[in-house]
Amino acid sequence: MNDIHSGDDLGKIIIIANEKGGAGKSTVATHLIIACLKAGKKVCAFDLDNRQQTTTRFIENRRVFNDTHGLSLIFPEFRSIELSKEEEIKARQEEDRERTTNALKTAAQESELVFVDCPGADTAQARAAHGSADIIITPVNDSFIDFDLLAKIDPVTDEISAPNFYSQMVWEAKKNKAMKERAHLEWYVIRNRLSQIDARNKRRVGEAIEKLSKRIGFTILPGLSERVIFRELFPKGLTIMDLEDVGEAGGMSLSNVAARQEIRNLVQFLNL
Numbered sequence: 001m002n003d004i005h006s007g008d009d010l011g012k013i014i015i016i017a018n019e020k021g022g023a024g025k026s027t028v029a030t031h032l033i034i035a036c037l038k039a040g041k042k043v044c045a046f047d048l049d050n051r052q053q054t055t056t057r058f059i060e061n062r063r064v065f066n067d068t069h070g071l072s073l074i075f076p077e078f079r080s081i082e083l084s085k086e087e088e089i090k091a092r093q094e095e096d097r098e099r100t101t102n103a104l105k106t107a108a109q110e111s112e113l114v115f116v117d118c119p120g121a122d123t124a125q126a127r128a129a130h131g132s133a134d135i136i137i138t139p140v141n142d143s144f145i146d147f148d149l150l151a152k153i154d155p156v157t158d159e160i161s162a163p164n165f166y167s168q169m170v171w172e173a174k175k176n177k178a179m180k181e182r183a184h185l186e187w188y189v190i191r192n193r194l195s196q197i198d199a200r201n202k203r204r205v206g207e208a209i210e211k212l213s214k215r216i217g218f219t220i221l222p223g224l225s226e227r228v229i230f231r232e233l234f235p236k237g238l239t240i241m242d243l244e245d246v247g248e249a250g251g252m253s254l255s256n257v258a259a260r261q262e263i264r265n266l267v268q269f270l271n272l
């Protein structure tokens with residue numbers, strides 16, 4: 001069908017986003033980037049969180065670790081988008097929006113997968129990334145407190161009363177994509193830091209998120225457990241997917257194997 005946007009040869013733009021810090025966006029982003037590189041994909045990465053710059057620092061740490069240990073680790077093509085210096089707020093936002101949209105589009109013409117680590121705030125760059133995305137991945141900490149990001153939930157009855165600001169923003173992005181490109185924007189939520197001990201709470205949260213997914217229209221991804229290893233490797237610029245390449249494979253504990261499997265499940269589910 002020729003009238004449908006000819007995007008078949010474009011790479012997928014995958015943004016990792018929500019409206020909150022500390023939910024695991026950068027952890028998910030860096031792990032997916034390395035997992036997909038290791039699967040042989042051509043990957044481009046952006047860090048739009050200008051305050052935290054976690055993915056930027058991850059790449060820097062990785063360079064240093066790679067060079068000091070004489071390794072040949074794989075790296076994504078990493079690009080940044082310069083912030084507008086316009087003084088007037090509207091003009092500044094407009095320029096940020098345009099630069100972001102263009103940068104992501106160019107990256108999608110050159111790479112198979114474009115990953116964007118978003119800030120936990122509503123910025124012009126983040127808005128533009130939502131407007132350009134093919135896939136949105138939203139991490140939430142596995143607790144009811146984190147759900148208020150998605151919807152208002154009655155604390156006593158667990159009933160969902162109204163979708164929140166962020167859900168509405170994703171809806172807008174979905175609507176726009178359908179209208180402008182006649183394309184489908186996929187929205188996934190990933191439960192992060194799943195407790196390995198509190199089975200009862202985990203089940204309760206699981207039931208609530210299931211209800212929420214039907215109500216506000218997202219797909220639930222296989223989750224990630226709370227694991228020290230997910231944060232331990234960060235200062236070296238490594239992920240759980242790298243261990244066998246840095247001579248630490250001998251130290252692969254059962255827990256590390258399980259962690260790696262969680263990332264693989266994620267990649268497989270997303271069909272990346």
Ligand SMILES: Nc1ncnc2c1ncn2[C@@H]1O[C@H](COP(=O)(O)OP(=O)(O)O)[C@@H](O)[C@H]1O
Nearest residue numbers: 021022023024025026027193225226227230231
């Ligand atoms: N599954 C996990 N297990 C253990 N620690 C985690 C996990 N996910 C994230 N963290 C830690 O939580 C903190 C916040 O995660 P981060 O990915 O930076 O969140 P965000 O990018 O959304 O602000 C970091 O210190 C990170 O290492």
Ligand SMILES: [Mg+2]
Nearest residue numbers: 025026052054
């Ligand atoms: Mg982050």
